Amino acid sequence: MPYELYYWPMIQGRGEFVRLALEEAGADYVDIAREPDDEAGMETMMGFMGDKNLRHPPFAPPFLKDGDVVVAQTAAILLYLGPRLNLAPEDEAGRIWTHQIQLTIADIVAEAHDTHHPVGVGLYYEDQKAEAARRSEDFRKSRIPKYLSWFETVLERNTSSKTHLVGRAVTYADLSLFQLVDGLTYAFPKATKRALAKTPHVAALHEAVARRPRIAAYLASDRRIPFNQEGIFRHYPELDG
Amino acid sequence: MPYELYYWPMIQGRGEFVRLALEEAGADYVDIAREPDDEAGMETMMGFMGDKNLRHPPFAPPFLKDGDVVVAQTAAILLYLGPRLNLAPEDEAGRIWTHQIQLTIADIVAEAHDTHHPVGVGLYYEDQKAEAARRSEDFRKSRIPKYLSWFETVLERNTSSKTHLVGRAVTYADLSLFQLVDGLTYAFPKATKRALAKTPHVAALHEAVARRPRIAAYLASDRRIPFNQEGIFRHYPELDG
Structure with missing residues (x-):
């Protein structure tokens, strides 16, 4: 089934x-x-x-x-x-570490959403533009660099591989970090480019995941919905910088 | 150890x-x-x-x-x-359901934090009071009722017990829902009281957990740090209503 x-x-x-x-x-x-x-x-x-x-x-x-x-x-x-799906380690410690990384990705995803909806999800962006500008500035200057440098540290300290967050095989956390970087690059191209210049392992992981055969085929298919202004990651040029 | x-x-x-x-x-x-x-x-x-x-x-x-x-x-x-700690069911489906409830509690906890820090965690409340007032209004009117009524539904649909979220024994999710209600009651006493009036099972769970012998002893001890204006749940009267 x-x-x-x-x-x-x-x-x-x-x-x-x-x-x-x-x-x-x-x-x-x-x-x-x-x-x-x-x-x-x-x-x-x-x-x-x-x-x-x-x-x-x-x-x-x-x-x-x-x-x-x-x-x-x-x-x-x-x-x-x-x-x-064979996308997590077999041992409990490895699984909980993978999950811990995923939860940290979930945290920055929620913060990325709140850059355009800092007041409330029930209101339009147009009704919270001033607040969004302030929140986005903090997100660009403090939060993106802080999170990406933590992922960089995780990759640096993985003794089995520098292109995987956990162990030597791909996990769902790698796929999720790819998606996070992809979304940030869409929403905040300037700020994300600056942050990625300081986190080369994160940038390399993003590229490596995109090249995986099934992921590449998926990204090229119409199953992959394009980024747009309804999702979590939205590109408002006035919020980048 | x-x-x-x-x-x-x-x-x-x-x-x-x-x-x-x-x-x-x-x-x-x-x-x-x-x-x-x-x-x-x-x-x-x-x-x-x-x-x-x-x-x-x-x-x-x-x-x-x-x-x-x-x-x-x-x-x-x-x-x-x-x-x-014997605070989760033994079967996988029960464990993942308990965890799912916990993650939903984590979501509203993050939103409760952002009521006083809607712009950025690096700034003082005093520097984001206007934004906090708007966000808190949305939180009080939409988010608290929406979340608490979901927990109410979970309790109503638990065929084993109406005072436990999962099965018939206490889980960490019950303890966390207690803490959420406790924190909301501290931070937004008026709005939370209104919401709890419509979610009697949630209110009863909060009271039942507080009466558990070890929890009661803990709450009365100096190991329980009082709520204060440095935590996630803060009481600013101007944000309640």
Whole structure:
């Protein structure tokens, strides 16, 4: 039975971290909310979420259905999929370290979202532009460099490989760091370029993941939704610098 | 060998979710950064974090040391401790569901922090009061009710118990939901009281956890740091309403 991924069909968003893992593994999966088209797929997803018999209701997409198991929260989905897709180490210490890195990626992803929505997710960007400008300045100057230099340190201290965060094989954390760098580069091209110049291992990992055959094929396919102004990573030139 | 918890000694903060689990289990642990006093303890913690030989460096406190294993990120620490402290179900589906709930608690905790720091963590509250007022309004009106009603639904749909989020025994997620409600009640007493009136199972869980013998003893001890204006949950009357 294929995995069923449920996520907003018009954006990469948090679902993309799951899509990348499924694609890298060549897993059999259905991106439910895009089948047979976005409109019908959304209806299926909203219907599923509204089911009052659902014992483990997701707070929000993305969520994954694997037979009777329903898992929401991006990092929890990857924790669940990691061993099944061979994208996590076999030992417990390695798995928890991979998960810890993923949670740190989740933290900066949430901060990246808040650069354009510092006041509230229910308001338009246009209604919080002044606040967004202040928050983005802090994000560019302090947060991007701080996070990327932590990932650089993790790569430097990995004695098995300098192109993998954990051990010598690809994990979902590598795929997620690729996606983070890709998103930051889209949203804040100038600031991210400056930060990456100081974190060469992070930059190299981003390029190495993009060249992996299944990832490259995925990125070139129409399954990869382009970045746009509805997602987590948005390019407002006035917020970069 | 006792567990070693590393966290800022002057606040409850994210470390409190770990402290509550260790306390409920009656675990042998040392709150490193408070030993023998806060100043010396902080020095120990910062020295540990700065150790260039650390293979798995924490991005930030809290982190837990268990022999050679170092785990950071609150939710990952609880994932690690859960089975060891008998605060998580035995089956994988139950564990991942407990973790998913914990990650959702982590999300609202981060949002609660950003009510007083919507622009940046490096700035004082006084320098972002206008933005904080707008963000808090959205948090009070939309976010607190939305999250608490999700927890209410989780409790309603638990066929084994209405006072536990998962199964019929206490898990770290129950302790964390207690702490969330406690913190929200401190920071936003009016708004939280209104929300709790509509989520009676959440309110009852908060009271039930507070009455657990080891938790009650902990809350009455000087190991429980009082809420204050340095932590995640801060009471600025102008942000409540």
